[in-house]
Structure formats: structure tokens, C-alpha cells
Amino acid sequence: MKKIGVFFGGRSAEHEVSVITGMQIIENIDKTKYEVVPIYVSKEGKWLTGSSLLDFKNYKDGKFKDTKEIILSPNYEDNNVYAHPEIVGLFGKKIIDKIDIALPAFHGMNGEDGTVQGIFELMDIPYVGCGVLGSSVGMDKVLMKDVYKANNLPIVDYTWFYRSKWLKDKELVINQVEKKLSYPMFVKPANLGSSIGITKAKDRDGLILAIEIAIKYDRKIIIEKAVENLREINCAVMGFDEEVITSLCEEPIGWEEILTFEDKYVKSNEKGGKVSGERRIIPADIDEEIRVEIEELAKKAFITIDGRGVSRIDFLLDQNNKVFINEINTLPGSIAFYLWEGKNYSFTKLIDELINIAIKVHKEKKDNIYSYEANLLNRTSFGSKIK
Template sequence: MDDHKLKVVLLFGGRSGEHEVSLNSAHSIYKAIDRNRYNVETIGISKQGQWFWGVLPEELIKNGFPKPDEAIQVTLVIDPTNPHFISLDGHSLPNQGTFDIIFPVLHGPYGEDGTLQGLLEMANAPYVGSGVLGSSLGMDKDRMKAVFLEKHLPLARYVTLLRSEVLGSMETCLNRIEETIGYPCFVKPANLGSSVGISKAHHREELLDALKTASVFDRKLVIEETIIGREIELSVLGNDTPMASVPGEILPAEEFYTYEAKYSDIGSSLLIPAVLDESVVKKLQVMAVEAFQAVEANGLSRVDFFVTAENEIILNEINTLPGFTEISMYPKMWEATGIPYKELIDRLISLGLERFQDKQNCKISLG
């Protein structure tokens, strides 16, 4: 192992419904990362939550995860003076399991929602991306919107309901949604990404089904009015002084940008850069950075908007760990802005180390 190279652990998979997307994102990063600068180790997390050292995303995509007795299962040692990995069966790991930074590529719950970030913070481990607060706010659509409203960012009308309310008093909930939001409307689990569990309701029967569907995935549901407009996204990169990319436009093949449309070839297309008035582009870029800063994101985020025929801008949401697949918008928009994929990976690693060093400069006690 070359001592002058940074030791990067690529962490992927996970327990969420976006497990397969994570494998594809990790595969793209693994292929593109600069081996002249980094020594790369891999850890794949199974759908059961087991951590396996040395498994490769491409092999997992093809063959699935190995059985626990067929691979090296590891865990992170929570030692702020020496964070490292150890194998559960005594196998030796390269460089005693130490690393310079972890690059998490886990989308959805238990990877993008602050839980993993909390684990890494407890271990005092450097990592790429947002911290606990930015990740948790970015995942929770209800709390995200509350923060956006506090910053006076324009949002669609929405209602938040708890699953207990929906299941305990469905009629009351239906009436409230019809009175305050109307049809058509979107029903979303508050804490899932990639359109998982999201439905569009055009009437009461569809709304009833949509609420039941979303309730399977989360205890908190967000119901939003439908905005008639173009689906525009921007990538944001940075820490304290973030910058926004050129915008891209989603042209969904279906009525909205479903999970299948994002990650399979069913006819949806991407237009990068989006054709917009320059004044609208500048407003979008400013607003994307404001949204990034509002949730205290770090490293990377994709910010999604609607732009109406009258050029009114409506902020939809922020995604603090967007996909890195070959058809993902985040890297494509930076490529169109002038930052190639390999350089983007370099910058994200540098930003993670920068954030870690900045935090080391903070005292947590008077001693």
C-alpha cells in the first residue's frame, strides 16, 4: 500500500429501499476514483445491516451479498483516538483497518438520514457529505419544509399527518386534505427518498389508497398540492461557501418522476442544461444555495424545483446524498458546469476532510 495515498473506504448498500441504487452509485465511483491519489477499500452493507469488507459493488449487483461465513464481516471501532475497522472473526485487515476518510454512498434511511453520520461522529471519523443535522433535515420532508419556510423560501402548500391520525381517523384526515390542499395532490412518506411510497391522488378513492400506501413506509406523511410546472434540479457543492451548477430538467415518461423512471430506462429523459431565461437560472442558483445552507448541508446536495409557465419558482426538496449512477443528475449537472466526474470525487473528498478538520478546531469542554 502506498503511504502517500489517502486511504478511502467506500461504504455502500444498506437497509433501505434504495439499496440497489446505492450499489450502482458505488460501482460508478469505484470505477472512476483516481487510483494515483487514493487507496480504496470497500465495505458493503447487506439489506440485513451486516458490514462486509472487500466486497465489490459490481459483484454484488450481479450475484448478491455473500453469506456471513463466506466473507469478512467487520464493525467500526468507536474509539475517537483511533477510529478503525476490525473483523468479527479475527481476520487481519489492510493497514489494521485504519483509514483517512469514509465515502458513504448509502441512499435513504440508515445512510442518508443522520444515523450513519452520528455513528461516524461518535468514532471521530472523517467522512464525505453532510453531518447529522443536515442529513436528518434533508431526509425529513416535514422538518425540511419547516426550515425552508423559516428562511422564506417559496413552497407548495402542504399538510403533515401522523400515521396514527390517518389510521385512527381517516375521514377527518381526508376532509382536511380536501379542504386545504385539494386534488390532484401528492402523498409522500416524510422520510424516504427516490419517490419510494409516493402516490398522486386525483380523487378521494386514490387519496385513501395513497395514504395507506405511504403509511406502510413511515409514521409521518406529507401531502402536497400539485404544481404545474417544469421539474428543474441543480447540484450544490461546498461547505461554508457552496456553489450551484447549471440547472437540469427532468422530462418524465410517467405522470411524475417515479422510482422506476429515475433508475431504469423507461423513456424519461434529462435536459442539461435546462433551457431557461438567464434571470431564472440565477434565481435558481441563489435559491439552491440558500436551501443548502438552510438545512446546514455539507459537501453535496441536489436541490429540486418547479418552474411554472410564468417563471414562478417553487422549491420542492433537497437531497443531501443524491444518486451517483451513470444516469444521475448530480454528476451530470456538474459535468455540464465544468467539473468532470473524477474531479468531482476529488472535491468531495477534500470537502469532507476540510469539514473534519474544522470540527477538530472546536472545543467541546472547558478542560
């Protein structure tokens, strides 16, 4: 039986969304095939494990009876979980023997952005989802749009700046933004999801307010031309390399101008803790040619950033049925299970397939050569003068 480490929580504004995703994965994973090891990162950044982390109600009252503070070793092929050395001494103590596969369920910074994926790469452990580069590009909306623009994928007009530039000369920033874009605009933190910190600006006063909100969440701000009278259509992609498939398309409903954090999670989760279908139409009511276009663009968006596992790509559809890629979510909430149910993937089957993809990616990585014998050290006189 393979031991699966499910990682969730984290130092992120999307901490609670990650907990929900982690709990849903733990609830739905095939326990006849996998032994689940919950690894929870608190809002303070402490890494914890213990059986009480398997019970969702404990997160509501914050009472965990048996958790142990842990660390992961970055040593190659050391897939053990150790007690924190400050607790048990210099050399630590193994808490869990050899996690076979890591399944991250983080959202936002310090988890979805490639940081944790880098640890898994150093450990040489198979892990579900995008790699370091795909995760980081998918997280940074500016780099993501730069990459898509370079690959001729349709995106809305945008501009960006650093927080330091705003604090130094606000008038200059506003003038530059207004020169590049017309109102209305969307102002967003570049490295955040779940619609946190996003505001629509309809005039200069609104732009100033929106920027002041966004800079509280990130040092990098992106501003996009708003698509008026838009429909949002989302589609998930699963696979590795160019062997990818698409899910059904969805259309979120019951929102105005901005699909807020509350729209995405509070209203859709208030019944039973699972994402409800009541606030989304699946499959989306769109023309066949639009559906085909969106599915093909979703595949290209996924492949372009070297996507792995499952990602959800969010699209904007204007009143003339012109399609724009809004963003890619390399680690979508609830791993977008609701988009796959209509394609005969239960939540359990979806998790199983993602684990299989992780194993396939890891095996292919083993085909690479990681050393080159040149005897360079013995042929180099270090410190001597070269004539």
C-alpha cells in the same frame, strides 16, 4: 496514499440505487491517490468488506467469495475496521488499519438520514457530505419544508400526519387534509427518496389509496398541493459554509405527472449502468433570469440546512414560471456527477473535490473546544442533602 472507505447498500428501499452510486464512485475515484476500501451493508443490515465487493457483477448474482462481516468502533480516533466479535471472539480482530476518510454513498433511511454520519462523528473521522443535522433535516420532508418556510424560501402548500393517526381515525385525517389543501395532491412518505411510495391523488378515493401506499414505507406522511403543468428543474450545490458553487441546471424529460423510480433509474441506467443523458436536458432550456433565481435559491436551500459536500436541489416550475423548492437530496444518486461535467468537473475530479471539502470540514471542527475545566466533580457532594 489515503485510505478511503466507500460505504453503500444499507437497510433501505433505495438499497440498489446506493449500490450503483457506490460502484460508480469506486470505478471513478483516482486510484493513484486513494486506496479504496469497499464497505457494503446488506439488505439484512450486515456490514461486509472484501475484494469481491469491488466487482459489480457480484451484486447481480449475490455471490461474494471473500467477504468478512465487520463492525466499526465508535471510539474516538479509532478508525479501524474490526471483524465482528461473534465471529472472532470478544475483542475482535482488526481487518483494516485506519480508514482516513469515509465516503458514504447511502440513499434513504439508515445512511442518508444522519445515522451513519453520527458514527463517523464519534470516530472523529473526516467524511464526505452533510453532517448529522443537515442529513436528518434533508431526509425528513416535513422538517425540511418547515425549515425552508421559516426562512422564507418558496415551497408548495403542505400538511402532514402520523400513521397512527390514520389508523385511529381515517375520516378525521381526510377531512383535515381536504380542509387545508385542494385536489390534486401528492402523497409521500416523509423519509424516503427515489420517488418510492409517492402517488398523485385527484379525488378522495385516490387520496385514500395514496395514503395506504405511503404508510407502508413510513410512519410520517406528507401531502403537498400539486403544481399543475409543471416542469422539474434540478440544480446541484457544492461546498461548505457559504463558500458554495452551483452546477448546471437539468430538466428531466419523458415523464408524466410523477417522475417515478423507473424513470429515474431503470430507464436511465438500462444502457451501460450509467445515468444516461437521453432522459434529461442539460443545461435546462430556461430563461436566464429563471436560471439565476434557481441557482440562488439552491445555494440558500443548501446553506440553510448547513449543507456540506454536494447536494441536489429539485425545483418545480409552474406555467407562470413561478419557482418552488421541492426537496433537497443531501446524497444525490451518482453524486450528481452529470450536472458537473459541463462545469469542467469530471467524475474523478468531483470525487477529489468532495474529499478535500471533507478534510476542510474536519479540520475546522478541530478548532472547537470540547472540554471545560470546572472541577465540578470535586466540588459536588454527590448523594448528600443540599441545605
